[in-house]
Amino acid sequence: MSYNQPGPYGGQPQQPGPYGQPGPYGQQPPQAPQPGYGYPQQPVQPQPGYGYPQQAPQGVPPQGQPPYGQQPPYGQASYGVPQPPAPDGGTKKVGIIIGAVAVVAAIAVGAYFVIGSGGGSGSDIADDGPHKLTTPGTVLTEYKKSDSDSDTMTKDDLKDAESWGVKDAKDVSAGYEVKDESNPLGGKMISFGGVYGTIDDPEKAVDGFFAFMKKDSKDENVTFEGNPKEYKPSSLEGAILKCQGAKIDNSDASSSGMAKEMKVTYCVWGDHSTLGFVMPMEYSDIAAGKATDPAAAAEMTAKFRKEVRVKA
Structure with missing residues (x-):
């Protein structure tokens, strides 16, 4: 023919x-x-x-x-x-999710500047010697580092850290991800940031962190829910750990089939050497407006801490 x-x-x-x-x-x-x-x-x-x-x-x-x-x-x-x-909608939704939760992570970075401004007591937390934070290539068996190490503070900021309770402060941050090639919304990730040095009062540092995050979120379409709650997972040793939920206004992107509000759960630990912020999430849950269970997030954070915290 x-x-x-x-x-x-x-x-x-x-x-x-x-x-x-x-x-x-x-x-x-x-x-x-x-x-x-x-x-x-x-x-x-x-x-x-x-x-x-x-x-x-x-x-x-x-x-x-x-x-x-x-x-x-x-x-x-x-x-x-x-x-x-298919218009690759799953990938687009993942991009929206990452962009929204990045706002919460950015607020967390700012919280490092007020460590030492909160209340509480760290006298019952044993000091196991100097430690530092790292960003290994793989954590928790399956999470691969998706972002290169990047400083979140300037040199002047780190120098000023001595005035708010962290001596010889250094910081790290990284993102970790588990990808599902067949379904982008089947993936999951962990956003991590931390600072290490010498911290005299770990609970005071953690409380100051949460207080600043709540204050600094007013203009970022982020609403923190309730008050931070302390968790004591079995894998946590020598630190205080608290978690809190947050809602992110997603009304502008709701036409993409996602929830009008995305919910996240983040946890913060503090000890005499390190303070770390961990926000675990599964893309399908975030897209549907479902937050990570706080107890599960706390357990993951405690295990994560063991893998990124090493002797100095």
Whole structure:
């Protein structure tokens, strides 16, 4: 069959249809059924997401072969009703999620500047000697580091840290992710930031961290829920750990099929050497407006701390 014949939207085709009838466009449908296709031959209507074909097909394509190498839009048994190509919506939603939770992480970074401004007592937390924070390539078996190490404070900020309770302060931050190649919303991640040096009162540092985050969130469409709650998971040793929930206004992106509010849970630990912020999340939960269970987040944070905190 020649593909140089006129298209079906102009003049009549020069060759008859495959069953002795005129071509399929503007004429009666073929008298014999078309094997492999679920519908009679009719003029091809543009499907959403496909647009108009670049060339009009002549006659009927051979059985089992889509026209011109494209997927068959006629409803073969293996494809069902034709659907437009997926617009990669899962990846787009993940981008929205990461962008929104980055706001919470940014607020957390700012909280480092007020360590020492809160209340509480760290006298019951044993000092196990100097430690520092690291960002290994893999944590908790399956999480891979997705961001390179990056300082979140300037040199002047770190120097000023001595005035608010952390001596010889240094900071680290990283993101960790588990990807699901078949379903972007099936992935999960951990946002991590921390500072290490010498901290005289760990609980005072943790309380100061939470107090600043709540204060600094007013202009960022983030609302912190309730008050920080202390957790004592079995894997936590020599530190105080508190968690709190937050809601992120997502009304601008709700048309993408996501919840109008995204909820996150974050935890903060403090000891005599380190203070760390951990925000674990599963993309499917965040997209549906569901937060990580605080007790589960606390357990994960305690285990995470063991893997990033090493002797100095």
